[in-house]
Amino acid sequence: MLSYILKRLALTIPVAFGVSIVCFMLVHIAPGDPLTSVLPPDASAQLQAEMRKLYGFDRPLPVQYGLWVLKTLQGDLGVSIATGRPVASELGKALGNTLMLAVLATMIGFLFGSLFGFVAGYFRDSWIDRLASFVSIIGVSVPHYWLGMVLVIIFSVQLNWLPATGAGPGGSAEWAWDWVHVRHLILPAVTMSVIPMGIIARTVRALVAEILSQEFVSGLRAKGLLDFGVFRHVVKNAAPTALAVMGLQLGYLLGGSILIETVFSWPGTGFLLGQAIFQRDLPLLQGTILVLAMFFVALNLIVDIVQSMLDPRVQRA
Amino acid sequence: MRRALQTLTAMTVLTLASPVLAQGTLRIGMTASDIPLTTGQPDQGGEGQRFMGFTLYDALVAWDLTRSDKPSGLIPGLATGWSVDANDKTKWTFRIREGVKFHDGSTLTADAVVWNFDKLLKSDAPQFDQRQASQGRSRIPAVASYRAVDPLTLEIITRAPDATLPYQLAWIGISSPAQWEKKGRNWQEVAKEPSGTGPWKLAGFTPRERAELVPNKDHWDKTRIPKLDKLILIPLPEPNARTAALRSGQVDWIEAPAPDAVPTLKSNGFQIVTNVYPHNWTWHFSSAEGSPWNDVRVRKAANLAVDREGLKELLGGLMVPAEGFMPPGHQWFGKPTFKLKRDLAEAKKLLAEAGYGPNKPLQTKILISPSGSGQMQPLPMNEFIQQNLAEAGIKIDFEVVEWNTLINIWRAGAKHESSRGATGMNYSYFIQDPFTGFIRHLQCNLQPPAGTNWGHYCDKEMESLFDQIRTTFDAEAQNKVLEKVHEKYVNEALFLMVTHDVNARAMSPKVKGFVQAQNWFQNFSSISMAP
Numbered sequence: 001m002l003s004y005i006l007k008r009l010a011l012t013i014p015v016a017f018g019v020s021i022v023c024f025m026l027v028h029i030a031p032g033d034p035l036t037s038v039l040p041p042d043a044s045a046q047l048q049a050e051m052r053k054l055y056g057f058d059r060p061l062p063v064q065y066g067l068w069v070l071k072t073l074q075g076d077l078g079v080s081i082a083t084g085r086p087v088a089s090e091l092g093k094a095l096g097n098t099l100m101l102a103v104l105a106t107m108i109g110f111l112f113g114s115l116f117g118f119v120a121g122y123f124r125d126s127w128i129d130r131l132a133s134f135v136s137i138i139g140v141s142v143p144h145y146w147l148g149m150v151l152v153i154i155f156s157v158q159l160n161w162l163p164a165t166g167a168g169p170g171g172s173a174e175w176a177w178d179w180v181h182v183r184h185l186i187l188p189a190v191t192m193s194v195i196p197m198g199i200i201a202r203t204v205r206a207l208v209a210e211i212l213s214q215e216f217v218s219g220l221r222a223k224g225l226l227d228f229g230v231f232r233h234v235v236k237n238a239a240p241t242a243l244a245v246m247g248l249q250l251g252y253l254l255g256g257s258i259l260i261e262t263v264f265s266w267p268g269t270g271f272l273l274g275q276a277i278f279q280r281d282l283p284l285l286q287g288t289i290l291v292l293a294m295f296f297v298a299l300n301l302i303v304d305i306v307q308s309m310l311d312p313r314v315q316r317a
Numbered sequence: 318m319r320r321a322l323q324t325l326t327a328m329t330v331l332t333l334a335s336p337v338l339a340q341g342t343l344r345i346g347m348t349a350s351d352i353p354l355t356t357g358q359p360d361q362g363g364e365g366q367r368f369m370g371f372t373l374y375d376a377l378v379a380w381d382l383t384r385s386d387k388p389s390g391l392i393p394g395l396a397t398g399w400s401v402d403a404n405d406k407t408k409w410t411f412r413i414r415e416g417v418k419f420h421d422g423s424t425l426t427a428d429a430v431v432w433n434f435d436k437l438l439k440s441d442a443p444q445f446d447q448r449q450a451s452q453g454r455s456r457i458p459a460v461a462s463y464r465a466v467d468p469l470t471l472e473i474i475t476r477a478p479d480a481t482l483p484y485q486l487a488w489i490g491i492s493s494p495a496q497w498e499k500k501g502r503n504w505q506e507v508a509k510e511p512s513g514t515g516p517w518k519l520a521g522f523t524p525r526e527r528a529e530l531v532p533n534k535d536h537w538d539k540t541r542i543p544k545l546d547k548l549i550l551i552p553l554p555e556p557n558a559r560t561a562a563l564r565s566g567q568v569d570w571i572e573a574p575a576p577d578a579v580p581t582l583k584s585n586g587f588q589i590v591t592n593v594y595p596h597n598w599t600w601h602f603s604s605a606e607g608s609p610w611n612d613v614r615v616r617k618a619a620n621l622a623v624d625r626e627g628l629k630e631l632l633g634g635l636m637v638p639a640e641g642f643m644p645p646g647h648q649w650f651g652k653p654t655f656k657l658k659r660d661l662a663e664a665k666k667l668l669a670e671a672g673y674g675p676n677k678p679l680q681t682k683i684l685i686s687p688s689g690s691g692q693m694q695p696l697p698m699n700e701f702i703q704q705n706l707a708e709a710g711i712k713i714d715f716e717v718v719e720w721n722t723l724i725n726i727w728r729a730g731a732k733h734e735s736s737r738g739a740t741g742m743n744y745s746y747f748i749q750d751p752f753t754g755f756i757r758h759l760q761c762n763l764q765p766p767a768g769t770n771w772g773h774y775c776d777k778e779m780e781s782l783f784d785q786i787r788t789t790f791d792a793e794a795q796n797k798v799l800e801k802v803h804e805k806y807v808n809e810a811l812f813l814m815v816t817h818d819v820n821a822r823a824m825s826p827k828v829k830g831f832v833q834a835q836n837w838f839q840n841f842s843s844i845s846m847a848p
Contacts, residue, residue: 040452047454051447084354084448164561263555263557272525
């Protein structure tokens, strides 16, 4: 077991290295000048050259990459060109905001997705199944930024029940778990939850249908168990897979959604990435992509290790 | 008797309290994605200067932002007056306003101003700040040296006689040396608690999320002491999010509402405030060899082909049709003889004289961007103009490049390979002072890479006029020269002059007392909030 974990950890190193190269190259091959955000458009050529030197953009790309990796390994993600603030602190706050949003969205998605999935699977081919399946297909297919705008129009503009933007009243300063702040979280979380909801509902429906066709269910019925009792057994059997799907969905949502966070001006990683792209803020862009990518690498590592613990056949494969 | 006394007491209290009654909090949704730099030379372009420049800071020379019915002019700021030496036109003397206090309580002196110039220009000075320097240095190219003659007298020497110096100095916010010392000589720390002399003080800010400004009740200009209790700035870069925030009551004012939302905002009782200001939306022509725009008849034909009224309809009325390079009514407009009207017959005639016609159509390439600061709605607008020009016989191919790429091409020049053989580019300009308005576009020695004369234009008569601008120190006489420059710009149709933006803002009906100056910058001191 230990040797498997060590082997898996060792394999992560070249993957992480590859990810860092892709991160670095992707942002450098994109068009545009990173100094645009810090210099007035008519800044002189001399000033531009000085700034290019100051930020190290005059060096060859491999040298820039090497220096960046060295600093990153020491925990220094550099300083944002546009704001002059450390990338790590910018990213830390945004990650916290996205985490909050992603967890709530996943919980909503899991709750309603499971509910629709179980109901649809249990009452297969009935009108309830069709209705629940329709809702879950809508969840998977609807462009979520569009849904966000529609929710804003209905609940913020027309009904004035919930705020349209930001993470707190009057632009947010500090987050607090009170109604004034939490109401800012509702619309983006609901918007973000529709995709996991749809996916979980589809998965659970198929799972429930499959479980119901198994012999032990007939056994339970033969034993004289009522519908509710049978349903409880089905839920227990379907839960591990549903939870695994939920975990994956949480992973995706933690990456942040540029579109949803932009629509709601939610100060998370997606919003930060969007701004970094528009401003050609290379250190911020590289740092954010790298951290998010490494998060996925770590998530995959954890999933592999946990799977191997639960099912030793995985190790042999 | 007791009742009468009670009434009298209540009335007295109310009367005494009225001057300090809460005038409310104004929450503004900015288009910027972050809180602009707070230390004196803001980033985030004109918007940064508007909200974090002339709120917290004053410059030696200020813009008069009190009128909406005429273009803004320069007025004394932290300098009560200035003069240029009669014998040496490079030597300027500025008289520093007495008794002005920074927000930290320290006193403004000529030495403090010198310290501020060093902060931007002297890279070995302990207070030199690269972030501020990169914003401020290019604003004061004329300054060669400076010194404090006495605590209230500042001397500035320019590289050559340059009468545009006061316009340049209007960009430079003066920050407090004492606060920099107090904050451990660390600009990052000063940024959290900056100190200027402006009518607003920064009460605090959270990067990318909000900034809170409160009035400086001790401002030296009593007419600029804010009536509001608080001004909150919120970055909301996405236009639809901005509009939704206004409509749901999260903010009271938004910059640049989405144009298609303007009719519904109006019908829901929001105020849409617009005014002409020194901005223009042009096609900058190339004068490089082989460019068809080298022929004045072609330039004029293109200008006569544009249907500016039709374009205004397309934009829901949110534009001022160009009558010249400067907005109509501008103090430098002059009396150009070439009128910018739609006259297809005349356009075709001019093209025929230039050798073009149905058998030999004029075809050329223009660089445009799909979006960008000040570019308004570039795609539909350019397509509209493309159609207009096609009706006159000018076939335009567009090369669409991303906005930041277009800025780099603009810096590189029309002859550079990055311009991809284009003979023009759609570019919108900040045209607030003689340099940004005229000189930088067409002066011979500002051809790329030295400057931003993208089209490589060079003309003896224009050079002489530019020299006169710089050497005419009497403001009225200088305005006359600027009129001549503008007349030449228009009469020779040196640009495709299309439109001026109207700086639209949408605000709640509760916002009272805002006067939208014909300027990129605005005064927020006169505003109050109705209950």
